[in-house]
Amino acid sequence: MPNPLVFDRALLRRRRNRARALGAETFLIDRVATDLAERLGAVLRQFDVVVDLGTPNDAVRTALASNASIGRLIAANALPDGDIAADDEVLPFRDASLDLVVSALALHFVNDLPGTLIQIRRALKPDGLFLAALLGGATLTELRQAFAAAEAEVEGGVSPRVAPFADVREMGALLQRAGFALPVTDVERLTVRYSSPFILMGELRRMGATNVLTERRRTPLRRATLKRMAEIYAQRFADAGGKIRATFEIIWLSGWAPHESQQVPLRPGSAQARLADALGTREIGTGEKPGG
Numbered sequence: 001m002p003n004p005l006v007f008d009r010a011l012l013r014r015r016r017n018r019a020r021a022l023g024a025e026t027f028l029i030d031r032v033a034t035d036l037a038e039r040l041g042a043v044l045r046q047f048d049v050v051v052d053l054g055t056p057n058d059a060v061r062t063a064l065a066s067n068a069s070i071g072r073l074i075a076a077n078a079l080p081d082g083d084i085a086a087d088d089e090v091l092p093f094r095d096a097s098l099d100l101v102v103s104a105l106a107l108h109f110v111n112d113l114p115g116t117l118i119q120i121r122r123a124l125k126p127d128g129l130f131l132a133a134l135l136g137g138a139t140l141t142e143l144r145q146a147f148a149a150a151e152a153e154v155e156g157g158v159s160p161r162v163a164p165f166a167d168v169r170e171m172g173a174l175l176q177r178a179g180f181a182l183p184v185t186d187v188e189r190l191t192v193r194y195s196s197p198f199i200l201m202g203e204l205r206r207m208g209a210t211n212v213l214t215e216r217r218r219t220p221l222r223r224a225t226l227k228r229m230a231e232i233y234a235q236r237f238a239d240a241g242g243k244i245r246a247t248f249e250i251i252w253l254s255g256w257a258p259h260e261s262q263q264v265p266l267r268p269g270s271a272q273a274r275l276a277d278a279l280g281t282r283e284i285g286t287g288e289k290p291g292g
Contacts, residue, residue: 007109008212009087013078016056016208020079025206026059028190028248032104032133033059035188037067039252040102040131045069047100047129051076053120054088054106056208064102071099077106088116093123096257100124103132108165109212117178127259130180135165136187136249140204142237143197143246150229154222168251180255181262188250193243197233200246 019025033055048071052060055077064070076086076093086092088103088110101120110116120130148158168187175183194200204210238244256262 005111005214007111008214008216009089009109009111012109012208012212015205015210015212016079019206019208020057022206024057024208025203026057028207029055029057029059029105031190032250033063035250036060036102036104036131036133037063039254040064040069040100041067043069043129045129047071049098050074050100050102051093051098051123053077053086053091053101053103053132055102055104056106060102060104091116091119091123093119095122096125096128098123098125099128101128101130101132103134105133105135107132108134108136113166114174114177117174117180121179121255121257124257126257127261128257129254130256131252131254133250133252136251137165137167138189138247138249139165141247142233142244143200146197146229146233146236149232150225154225154228165249166251168249171251171253175253175255178255179258181258183255184253186252188252190248190250192246192248193239194246195243197230197244200244 037060046069050064050070050073052064052073052075055061055075056079058075058081061073061075064073074084075082076084076091078085078087084092088106089112101124107113107116117130124130151158168185171185172183175185192200194203201210233244234242
């Protein structure tokens with residue numbers, strides 16, 4: 001059974017091209033790229049062939065430019081300045097051909113994320129590394145809630161306005177399903193403040209991050225709904241000084257292509273020493289009461 005098409009990928013490309021023409025807003029991806037470079041700097045390895053997958057600008061390549069452990073860095077995306085024209089959903093790489101795959105703020109728009117992760121793992125050489133950041137489910141929760149309340153009140157129904165981004169609790173399981181060894185996930189939340197929801201929406205447009213859901217409403221947004229959304233946003237999510245808050249949740253993923261040199265968990269029952277001995281205490285048997 002084919003995966004549902006949640007995102008209109010062709011529209012996403014058009015929106016990103018429009019953002020570049022408008023003058024892209026890059027504060028979020030610049031921060032993520034800097035964090036990615038710092039995380040990679042802690043890995044004492046040489047990566048000869050590296051792919052920057054889907055990142056919508058050159059932020060990652062710029063951040064990694066001074067990293068001596070990076071050899072050939074290939075930008076694989078659908079943008080005019082990419083080294084390889086590639087779709088995040090159909091990777092053009094041979095199996096076991098890459099040492100490192102990185103990606104910043106791209107994979108949350110993939111329709112078949114498990115499939116993409118499997119392709120990445122297969123493209124990595126044994127003991128190759130995957131490191132990525134994508135938007136999580138709490139991203140723009142304030143805007144989502146304000147739009148839903150306004151539409152329900154003004155129009156008597158709700159349409160999808162903000163994408164259903166991934167939950168961090170699901171990501172570790174997806175990495176394991178894709179066959180990655182030593183999978184790690186963690187999450188960071190950023191709160192950004194704006195003078196109004198309209199300034200936030202303008203920045204989202206210049207990020208190329210406006211609504212690309214296939215089930216989005218095609219009719220123009222009613223002025224009354226937009227006005228009410230702004231009022232609800234200000235009522236529910238404004239600071240004492242009048243600034244409204246916007247949450248961006250960044251989920252970090254990392255995993256290694258399996259290799260015999262990697263540590264593996266011990267099999268249950270294979271321990272050679274008792275925990276009680278290590279702690280200097282007496283082991284309490286099943287059914288025995290403490291202090292008995």
